[in-house]
Amino acid sequence: MMNTGRYGQYGGIYVPETLMPALVQLEREFLKFKTDEENNFYYRELLANYAGRPTPIYYAANLSKNWGNSIYLKREDLVHGGAHKTNNAIGQALLAKVMGKTRIIAETGAGQHGVACAMAGALFGLKTEIYMGEIDILRQNMNVQRMELMGAKVHAVKTGSRTLKDAINEALRDWIKNVEHTHYLLGTAAGPHPFPSIVKFFQQVIGEEARAQVLLKNKILPDYVIACVGGGSNAIGMFSAFLDDRQVKLVGVEAGGEGLDSSKHGAVLNKGTVGCLHGMKSKVLQNEDGQIQEAHSISAGLDYPSVGPEHVYLQEIGRVEYTAITDKEAVQTYYELAQSEGIIPALESSHALAYAKHLCEQNKNISVLINLSGRGDKDLAEVEKYGQSL
Amino acid sequence: MMNTGRYGQYGGIYVPETLMPALVQLEREFLKFKTDEENNFYYRELLANYAGRPTPIYYAANLSKNWGNSIYLKREDLVHGGAHKTNNAIGQALLAKVMGKTRIIAETGAGQHGVACAMAGALFGLKTEIYMGEIDILRQNMNVQRMELMGAKVHAVKTGSRTLKDAINEALRDWIKNVEHTHYLLGTAAGPHPFPSIVKFFQQVIGEEARAQVLLKNKILPDYVIACVGGGSNAIGMFSAFLDDRQVKLVGVEAGGEGLDSSKHGAVLNKGTVGCLHGMKSKVLQNEDGQIQEAHSISAGLDYPSVGPEHVYLQEIGRVEYTAITDKEAVQTYYELAQSEGIIPALESSHALAYAKHLCEQNKNISVLINLSGRGDKDLAEVEKYGQSL
Amino acid sequence: MDNRYKKRFEQLNIQNRKAVIPYSMLGFPNSQQSYEIIRQMIKSGVSALELGFAFSDPVADGPIIQNASYKTIASNFSVVNAFDLIADVRKIDEDIPIGVLVYFNTVLSQGIDKFFKKAKECGVDGVLIADLPPENSMEVQPAALKHGIDLIFLLSPLTATNRIKTILAHAGGFLYLVSRLGVTGITERNAIDDLSLTSLVKTVQEQTTLPICAGFGISNPNDVQAMLNIGVDGIITGSRLIEIVQNDNREMLEQLDEFFNDMLAVCAGHRTLPLLK
Amino acid sequence: MDNRYKKRFEQLNIQNRKAVIPYSMLGFPNSQQSYEIIRQMIKSGVSALELGFAFSDPVADGPIIQNASYKTIASNFSVVNAFDLIADVRKIDEDIPIGVLVYFNTVLSQGIDKFFKKAKECGVDGVLIADLPPENSMEVQPAALKHGIDLIFLLSPLTATNRIKTILAHAGGFLYLVSRLGVTGITERNAIDDLSLTSLVKTVQEQTTLPICAGFGISNPNDVQAMLNIGVDGIITGSRLIEIVQNDNREMLEQLDEFFNDMLAVCAGHRTLPLLK
Numbered sequence A, B: 001m002m003n004t005g006r007y008g009q010y011g012g013i014y015v016p017e018t019l020m021p022a023l024v025q026l027e028r029e030f031l032k033f034k035t036d037e038e039n040n041f042y043y044r045e046l047l048a049n050y051a052g053r054p055t056p057i058y059y060a061a062n063l064s065k066n067w068g069n070s071i072y073l074k075r076e077d078l079v080h081g082g083a084h085k086t087n088n089a090i091g092q093a094l095l096a097k098v099m100g101k102t103r104i105i106a107e108t109g110a111g112q113h114g115v116a117c118a119m120a121g122a123l124f125g126l127k128t129e130i131y132m133g134e135i136d137i138l139r140q141n142m143n144v145q146r147m148e149l150m151g152a153k154v155h156a157v158k159t160g161s162r163t164l165k166d167a168i169n170e171a172l173r174d175w176i177k178n179v180e181h182t183h184y185l186l187g188t189a190a191g192p193h194p195f196p197s198i199v200k201f202f203q204q205v206i207g208e209e210a211r212a213q214v215l216l217k218n219k220i221l222p223d224y225v226i227a228c229v230g231g232g233s234n235a236i237g238m239f240s241a242f243l244d245d246r247q248v249k250l251v252g253v254e255a256g257g258e259g260l261d262s263s264k265h266g267a268v269l270n271k272g273t274v275g276c277l278h279g280m281k282s283k284v285l286q287n288e289d290g291q292i293q294e295a296h297s298i299s300a301g302l303d304y305p306s307v308g309p310e311h312v313y314l315q316e317i318g319r320v321e322y323t324a325i326t327d328k329e330a331v332q333t334y335y336e337l338a339q340s341e342g343i344i345p346a347l348e349s350s351h352a353l354a355y356a357k358h359l360c361e362q363n364k365n366i367s368v369l370i371n372l373s374g375r376g377d378k379d380l381a382e383v384e385k386y387g388q389s390l
Numbered sequence C, D: 001m002d003n004r005y006k007k008r009f010e011q012l013n014i015q016n017r018k019a020v021i022p023y024s025m026l027g028f029p030n031s032q033q034s035y036e037i038i039r040q041m042i043k044s045g046v047s048a049l050e051l052g053f054a055f056s057d058p059v060a061d062g063p064i065i066q067n068a069s070y071k072t073i074a075s076n077f078s079v080v081n082a083f084d085l086i087a088d089v090r091k092i093d094e095d096i097p098i099g100v101l102v103y104f105n106t107v108l109s110q111g112i113d114k115f116f117k118k119a120k121e122c123g124v125d126g127v128l129i130a131d132l133p134p135e136n137s138m139e140v141q142p143a144a145l146k147h148g149i150d151l152i153f154l155l156s157p158l159t160a161t162n163r164i165k166t167i168l169a170h171a172g173g174f175l176y177l178v179s180r181l182g183v184t185g186i187t188e189r190n191a192i193d194d195l196s197l198t199s200l201v202k203t204v205q206e207q208t209t210l211p212i213c214a215g216f217g218i219s220n221p222n223d224v225q226a227m228l229n230i231g232v233d234g235i236i237t238g239s240r241l242i243e244i245v246q247n248d249n250r251e252m253l254e255q256l257d258e259f260f261n262d263m264l265a266v267c268a269g270h271r272t273l274p275l276l277k
């Protein structure tokens, strides 16, 4: 391999031998792809005309007024499919095609990545199979229907916590078996090298666009840039463009679930410890014996007991602050954005919004750029159920 | 009034006296609005950063291959809210605000216009109430949830056919009662003057963008431009830019329901006769006594027994051809686009797609631009139900 | 033959009485009863008749008349039946002014000229097309003139001063004052709104000799009194009547008689009611 | 003390026998039975032991071992318990090579040095970390060396020729040949795949004297024979064993004995089975 894929001590490759050749190939082909003009042109063209990029940044006048500070939303909710996941799915599906693979598999939590893969699979004529936890299938049923409609096969994962973590396990097992003709289209900036680099590469467009747009609009960078962190793909895609802008404070928002003092949350960067899961060294939620613990979040996309390795590094060097928002706060902010701006945010994104609200309560005259990573139509039933349980 | 709002003999104003002053005011304010730079700038800015315009045109490579001709899709499915309806809702809500109205009401069929109004109502701080047929509430329930989430009140209309036609009746009745502070935000290019002109004005952006985009891409205009026709707003928005391009064939596609020979369809331009409904002279589905007949379509947005008056005129002068597609063909094409391109079209838009397919079966080397007026997530349940009933 | 409206309003004027014009839907609840109801009106001594054609999409009407419309259409009572019924009614009373209330699509679907011709033949004096504003009245004016039928127009509380002239230029028979915002139906009246109507009525009366009759939401003697107080020449009442018919008990005709008599009493000045708040 | 793997494979070589290495999960189905199962292995005369630590996310394992892992963890059988059990097993037999199979997070969570130290103390000879490729073995190499424990590595049918060298540079004990694509478990073997393994085995044998044992999907004497035919020095069998344990009837130990004896018979050359298609 060209590269060990490390962010500080985090990242790397920790997989059974059978997968090594595939990861070696993937790194090689990805490095070629990155500088291949034709493929990059095709990718950019698909982002524009298929996925609907660039997405705008929207100055949320009502929210700004209510919160007493300037709020900008990067509108990834407008991407085809309804979330940023499409950026990565199209990119990797193209890469898979270039590598001569005929089948893609993927894990999905909220179903957004599954939908994005089903789309990309249809677009590129790749057989598509999606692993999804049984619990997530229940709470994001509409997305299951969408995947199936587009010809993808959805496997209900009944092992472990029956959520995203176990869907990744099953996808890895499938890959181990079918590695020759199958590309594992990982949906977040996690997993073994080179996945974190690949996903970051395909999501960087978020930050690149947003930085240029905000400068064009305001001549000055925002004080804060905020994104939610599940595996960390939308956050790294957004943050990457601002890492060198030292004056811009970057905040990643994790799933606080029922509170960081409870056992029900997904706040890996806040409460996890260093470990190894899903092929990478990173932080994980685990007990003393290294058994991985179930994460919890009302938003399926943040319900993951590990996190992309670069985030652990960015936390360690102090460049990004990671914080958490509870289910309850996220749901409240979901309603608040819908009713004040007519935009229904994904529950995942609602975490980032809710933290911005806190920030606005404590600050004056700040400008905040929030990555609205997806739309929240998929969450209607879940939010209603949550409301009833209160 | 400045204008009688006629397209040939069609259009005009046919409303009870109580509404006349509101229509006079609306025409006056609309004419002012059209040339008001500040308001237009604000509108364009919202279209860009709130609604996500311009929407791309996408060359559907797989569909083109399968159908043996060049297929371009204008991607109104990517507009915030999921359909072209948002273009008009934002525009009229701004107009309502300018007129000092504090409340908007609207009819909705597929729920897309209701969602767009709920969004616009939230955005502009206008009290929003939506009339929706009881049957449509059942078949487009997700959209009802979205409207309510954004703070709109949804009234179930239980009169008549309990679909779009009756929702318009109820909205008109509400308007008659509350006309002083309420703007009736009509969702399609129908109704009394000046609504057809207003809705056309706000939807023209579709055709303007598409024409420029297709020229930029191909240097040459498409042979065909196709749009579905419910009330006719997405079609007129698309067609308007091409009316003077005599070489471009324009085709509007109506709801063929269970077939034009059955009594269950919504093909007003094909099977209707001249009449007067909802404040306009147009074609309508009616019996010998002028009683309006129920329309039928699997797609709630095309389930309307009249049509915008300009379409009747364009049909009469032979500039646009109007044809129809059955429920079955529409559902088939819904699946076909989802599986071949990873794009789930609205059932409404699927009618336009299905006709393009017919056209491709009979032609070689043609290029076809289809208005993909909305996304089809809202139709998942309906399509599944239809499949089970086969 | 003299204009029946003109004659009737002159008579009323001489008698110092105001007009009571009940509205009934032709063919509701069925052909026979509809005839009996209208006959009862005449028997009770109402001043003129307002007879409605059922239409599938009556946007100016509230639930009561909507419902009557749907039922009438569902019973297959046709436009031809409606005209036949009017002809039968005309036979009962040669002098009573008969107005019909239609939506424009009913007229269009018959053919405009044919509709007015037929109306005339059946003894109709005036036609009010609920959704035809005076701006478009040239579409029916020739036929109306040709067949000697008055076009009756609506005036609403919102009608701007400059539109009154347009309306008066086309109006015949009487002016139908929509007495409040909203559709037909039974709702409590609002004294403030009624007050603001007074100036409208005055403005109109300065410009025309046509009588003004108020309708929409007039369903009891108090409403009638309120309207008389603002200076109109008569009232039109519809939804309450249909409500009585709908209840459809044995004494329906007696109840109607009583209802008409109450209204007539106020309009004859026999009873003066205090204005309700 | 001499390297037990080396000694044992030399003995087997002299006896012209191949190794039978059963895999068992420590603590499954419970601490006591787990001990008895392992004691039975030794009694039945297996060549070496492969003992697994339960892990919550065993991505290299199929449903049978996954399930055993979940149950073991759910029973609160801890890493400390596992080491204690190994120490007890070592007391039964001083000579049998004991390997442990872990996922890297188990090692990390204990602390790498502490894990290897503890392993040594309990009598472990080799450690196979299922998700630690040789590229990252420097993370554990110092601790392994320090405590005199062999690192056992996987070879897969897809391992490219150029990676074999990397693997051999770090490997000790024996080489664990993953005999087919996929996770652990019981599936019918594919003769074509087995054939293609032959050349891999040859290539590796040219570069090392380390014995090669094949695992994954070896669950009956036929599978064993197929593996012996391609030239390996022994076999590892796991899922079938756990299946027998899971059925948990009275004669479980006898069944296991029979199972081991069948495998041992093939490996002793007492029975030669035809290759199945």
Ligand SMILES: Cc1ncc(COP(=O)(O)O)c(C=O)c1O
Binding pocket: A083, A084, A085, A109, A110, A111, A112, A113, A187, A188, A189, A228, A229, A230, A231, A232, A233, A234, A235, A300, A301, A302, A346, A348, A349, A373, A374, A375
């Ligand atoms: C809308 C949305 N936002 C955020 C996430 C979290 O993933 P990540 O942290 O990789 O962006 C998801 C995952 O499904 C998602 O659907």
Ligand SMILES: Cc1ncc(COP(=O)(O)O)c(C=O)c1O
Binding pocket: B083, B084, B085, B109, B110, B111, B112, B113, B187, B188, B189, B228, B229, B230, B231, B232, B233, B234, B235, B300, B301, B302, B346, B348, B349, B373, B374, B375
């Ligand atoms: C997606 C979509 N397309 C088309 C229509 C039909 O309306 P119109 O003919 O006004 O474009 C609707 C109406 O709801 C719609 O939602």
